[in-house]
Amino acid sequence: METRTIRHGRRLTPYLFLAPYLLLFSVFILLPALYGLWISLHDWDFLLPNRPWVGAQNYTELFTPGSRDFTDFWQSMGATGLFTLFSVPFLVTVPLLVALLLNQKFPGRAFFRAVYFAPYVLGVAVVGVLWRFLLDPQIGLVNDYLGKAIPWIIDVPWVWVSLVGMTVWWTLGFNAIIYLAGLQDIPRELYEAAEVDGATRWQRFLHVTLPGLSPVLLFVLTVTILQSANMFGQSYIVTRGAPANETRTAIMFIAETGLRSFRMGSASAMSYVLGLVLLGISALNFRFVRQREM
Amino acid sequence: MALGGCDSSSTRSNAQGNVITLTFWNGFTGGDGTYIRKLVDDFNKATPHIQVRMNAYMWIDLFQKLAGSVISGQAPDVAVMHVDDIPTNAARNLITPIDEVARALGLEESAYTSRVVWQGGLYRGSRYGIPLDMHPLGMFYNKALLRKAGLDADKPPRTGDEYMAVLEELKGKGIQGHWMTPFLFTGRFQFETLLWQFGGELFDPEGTRATFDSEAGVRALTWMVDLVKKGYSPANVSQDADFIALQNGRNAFNWNGIWQINALKDVPGLEWGAAPIPRIGTQDAVWGNSHQFVLPKQRAVDPARQEAARTFIQWMSQRSLEWLKSAKIPVLKSVAESAEFKSMEAESQFARQSEYIRFPPAVAGIADAMLMVEKAVSQGMLGRASPAEALKAAAAQATQVVQHNRKKYGA
Numbered sequence: 242m243e244t245r246t247i248r249h250g251r252r253l254t255p256y257l258f259l260a261p262y263l264l265l266f267s268v269f270i271l272l273p274a275l276y277g278l279w280i281s282l283h284d285w286d287f288l289l290p291n292r293p294w295v296g297a298q299n300y301t302e303l304f305t306p307g308s309r310d311f312t313d314f315w316q317s318m319g320a321t322g323l324f325t326l327f328s329v330p331f332l333v334t335v336p337l338l339v340a341l342l343l344n345q346k347f348p349g350r351a352f353f354r355a356v357y358f359a360p361y362v363l364g365v366a367v368v369g370v371l372w373r374f375l376l377d378p379q380i381g382l383v384n385d386y387l388g389k390a391i392p393w394i395i396d397v398p399w400v401w402v403s404l405v406g407m408t409v410w411w412t413l414g415f416n417a418i419i420y421l422a423g424l425q426d427i428p429r430e431l432y433e434a435a436e437v438d439g440a441t442r443w444q445r446f447l448h449v450t451l452p453g454l455s456p457v458l459l460f461v462l463t464v465t466i467l468q469s470a471n472m473f474g475q476s477y478i479v480t481r482g483a484p485a486n487e488t489r490t491a492i493m494f495i496a497e498t499g500l501r502s503f504r505m506g507s508a509s510a511m512s513y514v515l516g517l518v519l520l521g522i523s524a525l526n527f528r529f530v531r532q533r534e535m
Numbered sequence: 536m537a538l539g540g541c542d543s544s545s546t547r548s549n550a551q552g553n554v555i556t557l558t559f560w561n562g563f564t565g566g567d568g569t570y571i572r573k574l575v576d577d578f579n580k581a582t583p584h585i586q587v588r589m590n591a592y593m594w595i596d597l598f599q600k601l602a603g604s605v606i607s608g609q610a611p612d613v614a615v616m617h618v619d620d621i622p623t624n625a626a627r628n629l630i631t632p633i634d635e636v637a638r639a640l641g642l643e644e645s646a647y648t649s650r651v652v653w654q655g656g657l658y659r660g661s662r663y664g665i666p667l668d669m670h671p672l673g674m675f676y677n678k679a680l681l682r683k684a685g686l687d688a689d690k691p692p693r694t695g696d697e698y699m700a701v702l703e704e705l706k707g708k709g710i711q712g713h714w715m716t717p718f719l720f721t722g723r724f725q726f727e728t729l730l731w732q733f734g735g736e737l738f739d740p741e742g743t744r745a746t747f748d749s750e751a752g753v754r755a756l757t758w759m760v761d762l763v764k765k766g767y768s769p770a771n772v773s774q775d776a777d778f779i780a781l782q783n784g785r786n787a788f789n790w791n792g793i794w795q796i797n798a799l800k801d802v803p804g805l806e807w808g809a810a811p812i813p814r815i816g817t818q819d820a821v822w823g824n825s826h827q828f829v830l831p832k833q834r835a836v837d838p839a840r841q842e843a844a845r846t847f848i849q850w851m852s853q854r855s856l857e858w859l860k861s862a863k864i865p866v867l868k869s870v871a872e873s874a875e876f877k878s879m880e881a882e883s884q885f886a887r888q889s890e891y892i893r894f895p896p897a898v899a900g901i902a903d904a905m906l907m908v909e910k911a912v913s914q915g916m917l918g919r920a921s922p923a924e925a926l927k928a929a930a931a932q933a934t935q936v937v938q939h940n941r942k943k944y945g946a
Contacts, residue, residue, distance in 0.1 A: 284943065288602055288627040309935045379714075379769055379776045380783070392771035395717075396917060481718060481774065485913040500599060502903040503627070 281509035288503070299510035310498070314511055316486060317494035318518075320476070324490065325469040328405045332465045333458075336413045340420035341450075354421075358414035365411075369478030372407045376479070395483050404475050404488065412468070416461050423457030424450070459530045463523055470519055491515050555843045557587045560601065560831075561615040562594035566797050567861035574857060578850050585843045587613075598624065601831060605629050608834035612844045618655040618664060618825040619895050619902065625658040626899035626944040630829040632661035640665070640849050648864075648871050648889040652825050655894050664827030665848055668855065668863035670793045671823035671892045672724050673885040674813065675778075678806040680787045684708045691788075691810040698813045702767045705787050712787040714777035715759050715768040717916035719909050721777075722759070724822040725790050726912045729755035731893050732816030737908065738933075742898030743941065745933035747908060748926035751816070756915045756922035758815060763916070771917070781807070793885045796862035809881040811888045823892035825866070828852075864889060900940035907933035 281299050283292045302308040343354050360368065375382050376393035384391055393403045431449045440448065451458075473492040476482060482489035495515070499508025563571045568591050575589045590611070592600055598620070604610045605628075616624065624630050642665065647653045649669065656664030678688035684705050692698040705712035716722045727737065735751025738744065746752075762768040778795060780786035782802050790812055799807050812821050828848045833840075851858075855870050859879065864886040865871045877883055895901050911929035915922045 286627065286943065288606075288629065289943070309932065309939060312932075373773075377773050377776055378771045379773070379785075380779050390769065390771070395771040395773055483717070483773075483913065484917040485717075485910055485919050497906075501595070502900070 277509045280505050283506045285506035286503045299507050317489050317491045321491040324472050328408050328469045329465050331409045336416035337420050339417045344424045360411045361414040365474030368411045373479045376403050394480050400480050400488050423454045427453035555585050558611040559587050559589045559613045560611040562597045564591045570861035601629050605832050610831035614829050614831050615826050618827050621664045622658045622897045622899045625663045630663050631832050633830050634662045636845050637662050647866050648868050652866050656827050664829050666866040667826040669823050669825045670863050671821050671888050674810045675789045676808050677781050677787050678808050692813050695815040713762055713767050714772045714780055714786045715762045716772040716777050717913040718774035720774050721791050722912050723909045727822045731820030738896050742896045745930040748930035752926050753923045793862050796881045809884040819891045820893050821888045899944040904933040904936040
């Protein structure tokens with residue numbers, strides 16, 4: 242009876258609850274995004290009085306070979322794609338292993354939990370500078386120990402190894418904590434029941450842990466893909482795009498175009514293309530996991 | 536210098552009521568920040584009726600902040616920027632012409648050591664910048680290493696042939712003498728230097744077309760690549776590793792910016808020297824840049840503040856000797872010829888290049904096109920493409936960029 246009165250009498254209630262966030266979302270995300278769309282249809286420098294309307298030209302140029310930005314933009318999209326492809330598998334699996342270990346009972350567990358999470362609290366600038374010096378081909382500690390001159394931060398494929406490696410080291414703590422929380426939510430009885438049924442350790446992992454974690458997995462996978470696709474600081478600080486812009490990511494190139502060359506129109510168009518690609522990938526992602534759940 | 540003392544006592548009574556506070560922005564976030572801060576403090580002590588508040592930002596951030604401040608009517612009264620950033624900022628209406636200030640201060644070309652540093656403050660016939668200093672590339676060398684190879688540590692090579700002979704000599708002793716990096720600091724600066732030395736240009740004079748893929752450009756980049764091929768440099772030298780290797784006694788020569796002088800002074804026990812860049816090509820030329828005072832655009836023009844800003848710029852440029860201790864070379868002949876400057880040994884060596892220091896053309900948005908030069912140097916040095924191919928592709932793209940900029944900022 243009571244729920245009925247709420248439903249019928251106060252239609253506004255849910256919207257009022259949503260209002261504060263909706264307001265923030267509109268002012269800081271929706272409106273800027275629409276404004277960005279408007280900007281992307283102009284040759285836009287906010288300081289110049291003349292910002293000519295160019296229609297879809299900023300977009301068509303991105304798809305026209307031989308245009309000013311064609312090679313650079315798609316090279317940067319490729320770099321972002323490669324980084325995402327190389328880093329996501331590690332960023333999804335390694336933290337899971339760490340979380341499984343940290344979920345055991347052993348002395349010093351709290352200490353190790355803190356240790357694995359510790360790098361995550363550092364800013365990208367700190368992490369970047371640290372690794373840049375460790376990995377320097379001539380004067381770095383890593384090559385000194387190896388007794389080799391591997392171009393860790395200068396040439397392919399080593400740059401990818403470095404960028405992925407340092408990113409995994411840096412951010413695995415975050416995903417591990419999420420997994421850990423997920424693991425603790427799986428009812429103990431399920432494990433006990435499985436054990437009674439004679440399930441092996443591996444079978445328990447496969448049939449109890451993984452299904453129990455699936456919402457968490459979806460979250461981790463989606464967030465990690467988006468984070469990897471937004472990679473900027475590591476390339477900017479460690480490799481500076483080397484060799485010859487091959488590790489310059491999409492975000493890095495968009496920032497250069499918009500904020501250093503003051504071509505906000507082109508930069509906004511690039512952001513929209515990147516945004517649409519990421520939207521597509523996230524949608525596929527959700528669909529894939531939903532299907533498996535059914 | 537007497538100005539400070541008597542001025543303050545005589546005007547204190549009437550100035551006390553209205554002290555003018557100026558804001559002063561610059562990008563001196565490194566070692567030179569200490570020097571500029573001290574100068575500003577001295578100025579504030581000397582002129583109680585004008586107080587200057589200084590803010591230092593990273594150069595890249597400075598331009599973004601400047602844009603925001605001009606739009607919101609909060610622009611600083613005075614700023615410093617690099618000479619090659621002046622055209623872009625003038626075209627974007629962030630700074631105002633200051634021909635009058637230059638006239639009022641009695642500045643003219645003949646007082647300057649370099650024509651280009653005076654001309655560099657001009658954009659489309661109007662003056663926007665008043666030179667504070669120049670900071671060219673130069674050659675640092677490790678004396679102990681040269682001696683170890685049986686070479687005269689007080690006579691660094693001057694010509695291309697001498698230089699190659701010394702590098703060969705060092706190689707015989709197992710020393711890679713000239714580490715070459717593909718990065719902006721200072722691979723691109725070395726490329727520009729060599730390009731000009733071989734008689735090439737980055738762009739045509741009007742800035743309509745990139746020309747760094749000329750024969751001179753190919754020779755310049757080939758010379759750089761050959762340093763690695765001939766074993767005078769390791770491959771894959773990261774940014775600054777060449778300079779660190781010089782300090783560690785693994786690299787004999789490093790063509791680097793004059794700003795590194797104070798860093799070398801701080802290395803205990805290091806015996807180092809400075810010299811002009813040898814003439815590898817057919818003529819003398821060297822990459823350089825210059826810090827210049829500019830006046831950001833104000834929403835409301837206040838003559839009293841303008842007058843105060845003028846006083847500040849004049850006072851600062853008269854104290855340039857103290858500023859030069861942060862490792863710069865003077866722009867005024869009077870300072871360059873003074874005994875005090877001549878006693879600054881390393882800086883004086885760099886100053887020998889004053890007459891042939893070169894800048895990119897004064898064209899709005901030129902920095903965007905210079906990114907292509909960087910790309911070509913990187914591709915060539917890392918063997919992604921031959922020097923000729925790398926330069927050709929990059930120059931074609933740079934031409935697109937300058938053409939686009941001409942449309943955007945007006946030809």
